[in-house]
Amino acid sequence: GRYRIAKILAGHNEEPVYRSPLTEVGVNVSPGDYVLAIDGEELAAGDNPYRLLRGKASRPVRLTVNSTPGRGGAREITFQPLASESDLIYLEMVEANRAKVEKMTGGRAGYLHIPNMGAEGIREFIKYYYGQLRKEGLIVDVRGNGGGNVSAMLIDRLRQELLATRFARTIDSTGTYPGSVFHGHLVCLLNETSASDGDIFPAMFKQAGLGPLIGKRSWGGVIGITNRGSLIDGGQINVPEFGFAGAAGNWIIEGHGVDPDIVVENDPKSVIEGRDPQLERGVEEIMKRIRQNPRRLPERPPDPVRTR
Helix, strand or coil: CCEECCCCCCCCCCCHHHCCHHHCCCCCCCCCCEEEEECCEECCCCCCHHHHHCCCCCCCEEEEEECCCCCCCCEEEEECCCCCCHHHHHHHHHHHHHHHHHHHHCCCEEEEECCCECHHHHHHHHHHHHHHCCCCEEEEECCCCCCECCHHHHHHHHHCCCCEEEEECCEEEEEEECCCCCCCEEEEEECCCCCCHHHHHHHHHHHCCCCCEEECCCCCCCCEEEEEEECCCCCEEEEEEECCECCCCCECCCCCCCCCCEECCCCHHHHHCCCCHHHHHHHHHHHHHHHHCCCCCCCCCCCCCCCC
């Protein structure tokens, strides 16, 4: 006759955007606990808990919880709730995919997801790219990418080539020139909801010869718009102004999208079973390339002799 906590999203509490309220220091609650009351108001199974949470995202909320559905031994906790858990759900998806790739490749390949081509996309790229520079392969996932305008910055970073190596006097590990170059193999995942600059990124990924595209044809909308003002009813006027063309001057992508090199559909049956066929094929392709053409950084050469 009570509501019970089934799951608490982990979050990354060091990042405000991924703060998970029920995992913060001092919040003594766990999956399996029963929620007996919200802000002192009794909560039973027939009640809608969201009625008691309406309008409370900006202030502390008290939960009365217990390991049993009874009042004996109940405790009260206070936490600062979120207006939406969508960022935490997104983070859980990314971390699950990273763990899958880590396990399936024995740690040889990495994974990063770019949610859009704006501030959030740059943030996620920076967070996951630099820590995986020394992997032998990297799966770049732009499925569901909502677009923006920073794809060129990311392509520039991924296009860097190893030009030289560096070694410190007391350190044997290999440094690179440029310092942030990724020397391994790359593949890109895309799907029907890779949109706008999220269309452009996989197209330019392929144009730059960075690796194969895997998944489904992208959305196909790359005409840029400009906001020309607001209307009295709260609407806005956006005018299409910027077309996208190839290096030869021909219009590309708009109305069609970007075709993958390897077509893979995430069918409902596989998704319901917890599988991700597109990601699985990405792992297969990246490992095939690692086996056929290993790209490891050279080891430290013998110290030079300068006495003759």
